[in-house]
Amino acid sequence: MSNYPANFRYTKEHEWVLVEGDTGAVGITDHAQSELGDIVYVDLPQVGSTMTQGETFGSVESVKAVSDLYAPISGEVTAINDSLAKSPEKLNSDPHGEAWLVKVKLTHPDEIQHLLSAEDYQSYIEG
Amino acid sequence: MVSKVTPHLSQNEPLLFERSSPGKKGYQLPPLDVPSVDPAGALGAGNVRGELKGFPEVSEVETIRHFTRLSTWNYAIDLGLYPLGSCTMKYNPRVNEAAARVEGLAWGHPYQPESLAQGAMEIMAVLERYLAEITGMDAVTLQPAAGAHGEFTGILLMRACLESRGDARSAILVPDSSHGTNPATARMCGYEVVNVKSTSRGLVDMEHFRSLLNPSVAGIMITNPNTLGLFEENISEITRLLHDNGSLVYMDGANMNALAGVSRPGDFGIDVMHLNLHKTFSTPHGGGGPGAGPVAVKRVLEPYLPTPRIVLKDGTYRYDDNLPESIGKVRAFYGNFGVFVRALAYILAHGSDLRNATMDALLNANYLRAGIEPYYDLPYKDRSLHEVVFSDAIQTKLGVKTGDIAKRLIDYGFHPYTTSFPLIVPGAMMIEPTETEGKQELDLFIDAMASIAKEAEENPDLVRNAPHSTRVKRVDEVTAARKPIVRWEAAANDQ
Secondary structure, eight states: OOOOOTTOEEOTTSEEEEEETTEEEEEEOHHHHHHHOSEEEEEOOOTTOEEOTTSEEEEEEESSOEEEEEOSSOEEEEEEOTHHHHOTTHHHHOTTTTTOOEEEEESOGGGGGGSBOHHHHHHHHHO | OOOOOSOTTTOOOOOHHHHOOTTOOSOOOOOOOSOOOOHHHHHOGGGSOOOOTTOOOOOHHHHHHHHHHHHTTOOOTTTSOOOBTTTOOOOOOHHHHHHHTOHHHHTOOTTSOGGGOHHHHHHHHHHHHHHHHHHTOSEEEOOOSSHHHHHHHHHHHHHHHHHHTTOOOSEEEEETTSOTHHHHHHHHTTOEEEEEOBOTTSSBOHHHHHHHOSTTEEEEEEESSOTTSOOOTTHHHHHHHHHHTTOEEEEEETTGGGTTTTOOGGGGTOOEEEEOTTTTTOOOOGGGOOOOOOEEEOGGGGGGSOSOEEEEETTEEEEEOOOTTOOOOSSSTTSOHHHHHHHHHHHHHHGGGHHHHHHHHHHHHHHHHHHHTTTSBOSOOSOOSSOEEEEOHHHHTTTOOHHHHHHHHHHTTOOOOEESOSTTSTTEEEEOOOTTOOHHHHHHHHHHHHHHHHHHHHOHHHHHTOOOSSSSOOOOHHHHHHSOOOSOOOOGGGO
């Protein structure tokens, strides 16, 4: 059983967000990386662009397929994880830590109410 | 040292770059019989290409041997079953090739005057008419060069029609079981993609579909039968609801080989669709192509078809470019003509028996399904048409995945099936035998699949490390994708 951090919030599309103050770090879940298989490429938005909850903001490519990334929360992108361009395998080895995707300045912090807790996400993927 | 100790059949083949030695040539030019001109002076130095570093220099016979040797490594439909689901790899009857090689057709030139190209033009006009009849549509363009090109053309036609009504609208519905090219096409044509969910039976979820209908919906791109090989049983209701919504209906005709001669998309409400001549109509596929993706439309879309269109007037065929509402050309000249000849030959050879080819394709798919089902998980159990999608759910528990089983099939002498597609089936194994195969070949394939299922239980490493019998063992596709080397470079000590 995977360990889903309790301070993260999750989407049914298998992204997570960690909100601290008015910023959020966004990534994909351990379940997502396990379903995708070996990840070989990540397409991330540019710093300064905006993302909207529920809409795509990039994609991840594994040896099996290209999958869209859905924004768990709306905001302006303040940083992207450049290291994933060279080492996409980090998304397989440490999806909840080193392999965060983007950091955003939240524009609608209330949206977090619509996301799943670790417990709810766990039962969602096991259901 | 003896450097050649293996016969060519098992000998590895170096790159052409590695065969190069300075000064070798594969051509001979006659002496220059006009005054020599300095290209830099005539064209400007910036337009003159410099020498390419490491460009291979080889003789003609070395070039021929290199590519001929490589060609002996290929697996082909002429060697055995090619069960790639969704790709419809069927036999290319030799009579098609004979027709395409008739001198006047093989050497026809697109700049030939109309008066000297009447035969070729008649072939295209007749093929258009037959395709319209088979699909139940009103008019056809043969121009698009392949399926995705046909999709692009078709959605541009929809957009042109909607724009003429004053509202191009903004969204295209795409079922989540669709071909990956469908959402890509919608985006290329400037539309937002809205996914329609599938039910647990693998068909369009009607409740979800209805909830998505609103005045922003330009249309749907639907594949029927869908990528699970299932007929969308609500298709008439789906097309009626879209028409009531002022939307148009695009059908991806990649799976038309399951319908030809049995059911006509035009009769169940489709407005525009493409056909893959290299799938349904047996023309060569892949590297042996080129392909062709004709687009068939109902009257409402005919004014927008690409120029030129072939018209028959007073017993003479001519090209009509005077079509003011047309979206314009989508391909140089008239499309891939040689493919049209082969497709027409296939249709004429079958005549009204085209239906039998379709029924045989369905029979073969269902025969394989019944033979394989005892060993593999079948997630969607409705009756299959021309292809069937299993999953690796049973074998995954043993650590063996769809890609492993596919690679093990190579050791049994078969081309792998389609892996990991459609995306709504985790670990998909998509199998399409086509009407080409007889019972013997199908039985061999079933035996191979059964044997691999047993191996997965008894010796999973054997399957995980397959293929074992090939010249090149399993390639490291992860590293190849993560750290691709896309250009040959001479080793430092060779320079």
